[in-house]
Amino acid sequence: MSPGSQLQPAPVELEAFTAWAAEQGWADGLPMVPPTQQRVAAMVEASGYPPDAEIGAVPPRDGLATVEVLATNAVLAGCRPGELPVLIAAVAALLDPALNLQGLQCTTNPAAPLVIVNGPVRAELGITGGGDALAGGNRANLAIGRALQLVLRNVGGAVPPVDQSVLGSPAKRGLVLGEHEEQSPWPPLHRRRGLPDGSAVTVVAVESLVNVPAPYRDPDAILQMMALAMCNGLNLHYSSGVLLACFNPRHASILAAAGYSPDRVRAELFRRARVPVSAYPGGRNASQAEWTMGGDHVLMTDDVAKVEVMVAGASWPAHSMCFNGWAISGMASRPVAGGWPGGTARREGT
Amino acid sequence: MCQVDAGYVLVHNPTGVVRPVVQRPHEWPDPPAVALEHGLVIVDNLIPGMTELAASVQARWQAELGGPVRVVQVPHSRPTGAGLSAGLAGSGLALLGLGNCGACTTWLAELAADLVPRMPVAVLVTDRFAAVARARLRALGEPDLPVVTVPDAAPDTPPKRLAPVAGQVVAGCGTAWRLPGRPDGAGGPGPAAGGAA
Numbered sequence: 019m020s021p022g023s024q025l026q027p028a029p030v031e032l033e034a035f036t037a038w039a040a041e042q043g044w045a046d047g048l049p050m051v052p053p054t055q056q057r058v059a060a061m062v063e064a065s066g067y068p069p070d071a072e073i074g075a076v077p078p079r080d081g082l083a084t085v086e087v088l089a090t091n092a093v094l095a096g097c098r099p100g101e102l103p104v105l106i107a108a109v110a111a112l113l114d115p116a117l118n119l120q121g122l123q124c125t126t127n128p129a130a131p132l133v134i135v136n137g138p139v140r141a142e143l144g145i146t147g148g149g150d151a152l153a154g155g156n157r158a159n160l161a162i163g164r165a166l167q168l169v170l171r172n173v174g175g176a177v178p179p180v181d182q183s184v185l186g187s188p189a190k191r192g193l194v195l196g197e198h199e200e201q202s203p204w205p206p207l208h209r210r211r212g213l214p215d216g217s218a219v220t221v222v223a224v225e226s227l228v229n230v231p232a233p234y235r236d237p238d239a240i241l242q243m244m245a246l247a248m249c250n251g252l253n254l255h256y257s258s259g260v261l262l263a264c265f266n267p268r269h270a271s272i273l274a275a276a277g278y279s280p281d282r283v284r285a286e287l288f289r290r291a292r293v294p295v296s297a298y299p300g301g302r303n304a305s306q307a308e309w310t311m312g313g314d315h316v317l318m319t320d321d322v323a324k325v326e327v328m329v330a331g332a333s334w335p336a337h338s339m340c341f342n343g344w345a346i347s348g349m350a351s352r353p354v355a356g357g358w359p360g361g362t363a364r365r366e367g368t
Numbered sequence: 369m370c371q372v373d374a375g376y377v378l379v380h381n382p383t384g385v386v387r388p389v390v391q392r393p394h395e396w397p398d399p400p401a402v403a404l405e406h407g408l409v410i411v412d413n414l415i416p417g418m419t420e421l422a423a424s425v426q427a428r429w430q431a432e433l434g435g436p437v438r439v440v441q442v443p444h445s446r447p448t449g450a451g452l453s454a455g456l457a458g459s460g461l462a463l464l465g466l467g468n469c470g471a472c473t474t475w476l477a478e479l480a481a482d483l484v485p486r487m488p489v490a491v492l493v494t495d496r497f498a499a500v501a502r503a504r505l506r507a508l509g510e511p512d513l514p515v516v517t518v519p520d521a522a523p524d525t526p527p528k529r530l531a532p533v534a535g536q537v538v539a540g541c542g543t544a545w546r547l548p549g550r551p552d553g554a555g556g557p558g559p560a561a562g563g564a565a
Binding site: 025027029030031035054055058075077078079080081082084086087089090091093094120121122124125168169172180307308346 | 375378379380382383384387414470471472478496500503504507508
């Protein structure tokens with residue numbers, strides 16, 4: 019067993035176990051699979067990681083996330099064994115200081131991590147990035163997202179009153195999305211972020227999902243609609259978070275055909291995503307101390323590097339989506355080791 | 369292998385252990401018999417209401433206890449940097465506030481844990497965020513670091529009505545730091561009105 023593991027007797031029957039798990043404070047309100055020694059061992063074995071490999075301490079509680087502890091949460095969430103490496107990579111990415119996980123765990127905002135998955139692991143596990151990908155009905159997306167949230171609660175201690183989110187968000191039940199690489203005109207997100215070929219996750223803390231219906235063939239109009247969508251959310255107050263433009267394949271193909279590379283799209287969105295100071299209410303507004311100004315406009319983020327582009331969703335009709343980031347956070351990417359079925363790569367932490 | 373009753377099975381615990389943190393030694397006496405002559409620095413993280421509260425605490429402190437009181441302002445999402453270091457230099461006490469959001473509270477807790485080996489520190493938070501501050505401080509190995517609280521409504525209180533809140537803060541610091549003349553913090557309203565834990 020890893021240093022984070024402790025065995026204890028629990029009811030074997032599903033309903034009784036779920037009630038018992040709730041009494042332990044492990045639960046998220048849904049039925050849970052008992053993390054028996056056999057199930058956890060199978061999860062760890064399929065990952066290719068040693069059970070005691072330490073991924074890191076999850077704030078604010080600073081519980082130690084070993085591979086075995088993550089496997090335990092994955093079993094609780096209903097993951098299949100091959101899905102553990104994605105969870106491990108997502109936790110490792112979330113622990114990057116750029117994410118400010120300690121703040122994310124306690125914030126009053128409805129912020130939650132979005133896990134974007136790239137590479138062959140999407141097909142291997144059935145992680146979708148196509149039509150209706152963020153809705154229910156896709157087991158891998160849901161189970162991995164749920165497992166990550168259980169890690170944040172169980173290992174990190176992000177439950178009320180430490181989790182101070184005023185209303186929460188459905189995203190806090192889990193948010194996993196594959197990039198639709200097969201229908202993207204651009205290199206995949208993880209390659210553009212400097213990771214090698216293979217599978218990877220990129221994590222960003224998002225607080226609002228804004229639909230961008232843009233029935234245009236004009237790339238300028240599509241960019242303008244996306245920029246308008248970016249002028250929402252907490253970035254209005256802090257102008258420092260990530261702005262993630264998730265174009266559907268149709269919009270992406272229009273932009274690419276017009277000569278827009280991802281970097282050119284990012285630069286153009288950075289230039290356009292700004293709000294005139296005159297649009298803000300007057301009076302006391304201490305958040306002005308956090309603004310990044312561009313003339314008489316407030317920039318929605320302070321660095322073009324915080325504008326990112328990806329491709330997902332159905333090819334038709336012309337809807338894209340803007341993920342407005344939690345304003346005091348960044349992005350991080352990590353490779354996914356192992357894979358399904360039976361990955362063999364062994365990593366001493368990530 | 370452990371024996372378990374029928375209908376039961378051994379399961380793994382999903383919470384992970386918390387490693388014990390070795391508390392660093394403080395360079396100042398503990399409990400602190402604080403000399404006020406070095407003064408208090410109030411770190412104002414510019415979260416709404418803190419600038420007004422800092423000014424009110426500054427006035428109340430000087431009226432009750434005397435000694436220099438300085439206010440250092442830092443952006444709440446970036447409570448670090450040369451300005452902060454310069455502001456803290458030479459001070460005897462540090463009051464870090466205001467924790468009234470998840471990020472700012474955890475950042476203030478981390479800053480406090482970083483400073484406390486060098487000087488007595490307290491974190492100032494609204495009641496609502498006391499649990500967040502204490503959770504983070506506990507994980508950082510400083511479970512006894514003082515958390516001084518103000519009512520949740522304090523950030524929305526007009527400056528003219530902040531004097532009682534400032535009094536609570538000064539009293540809370542008195543309890544936390546055993547200020548001269550307030551050996552038990554008894555000279556002020558006490559924890560019920562301006563808690564320090």
